[in-house]
Amino acid sequence: DVILAVADDAHAAFAGAWREWLADITPTVLAEALPFAPGSFYSVTPAFERFDVVVEPVSATRTTFFRSRVVVFDKDGLDATVPPPEPGPGPSADAVRALITEYFRVSAVETILVRDDWLLAREHLHLVASLIYRLFVEANAPLPPMGVKQWSTKLTPDQRAALAALPTTAADVRELGAAHSAAAAVFVTNAEALARELGVD
Numbered sequence: 704d705v706i707l708a709v710a711d712d713a714h715a716a717f718a719g720a721w722r723e724w725l726a727d728i729t730p731t732v733l734a735e736a737l738p739f740a741p742g743s744f745y746s747v748t749p750a751f752e753r754f755d756v757v758v759e760p761v762s763a764t765r766t767t768f769f770r771s772r773v774v775v776f777d778k779d780g781l782d783a784t785v786p787p788p789e790p791g792p793g794p795s796a797d798a799v800r801a802l803i804t805e806y807f808r809v810s811a812v813e814t815i816l817v818r819d820d821w822l823l824a825r826e827h828l829h830l831v832a833s834l835i836y837r838l839f840v841e842a843n844a845p846l847p848p849m850g851v852k853q854w855s856t857k858l859t860p861d862q863r864a865a866l867a868a869l870p871t872t873a874a875d876v877r878e879l880g881a882a883h884s885a886a887a888a889v890f891v892t893n894a895e896a897l898a899r900e901l902g903v904d
Contacts, residue, residue: 718742
């Protein structure tokens with residue numbers, strides 16, 4: 704990911720020509736504008752490398768959302784104007800309450816059994832695992848800024864091991880029962896402790 708600060712009076716022209724200067728840097732198989740900042744985009748090269756760019760006018764550096772940076776080139780000393788990153792909040796009681804509610808909403812498996820739908824069983828186990836992951840990430844808040852693809856980095860080694868040990872598919876009632884029980888043990892144990900810590904019923 705690259706962040707560019709462009710002089711205010713040149714920003715519009717520079718932003719409008721992003722496809723041209725991207726093509727000078729690399730060919731792409733995908734390049735799409737990011738609507739929140741003119742001239743910004745995400746792209747994928749023929750070698751499946753991601754090249755994502757955010758373009759800001761210089762005047763925006765004092766209030767930028769992108770505060771965690773490694774300076775590559777700064778001829779005008781703009782890095783000194785970027786505010787320091789703000790520490791994020793800790794775990795949210797509302798988020799934990801919502802995850803617990805969602806877990807119990809989706810934890811019934813009768814539909815899978817009535818329909819004898821084992822593709823649905825696999826998707827069910829995936830959904831429950833994703834709720835466990837989100838619960839773990841919430842428990843670890845605040846986390847340092849990082850990209851959305853830093854999946855494992857947001858977890859502790861024990862959390863990663865717990866998720867990795869969960870069954871991901873089931874072909875019959877016995878396997879579904881075992882997989883569902885294993886996921887339930889992980890979710891409920893961790894959710895109960897976090898809920899107690901945050902005063903969530």
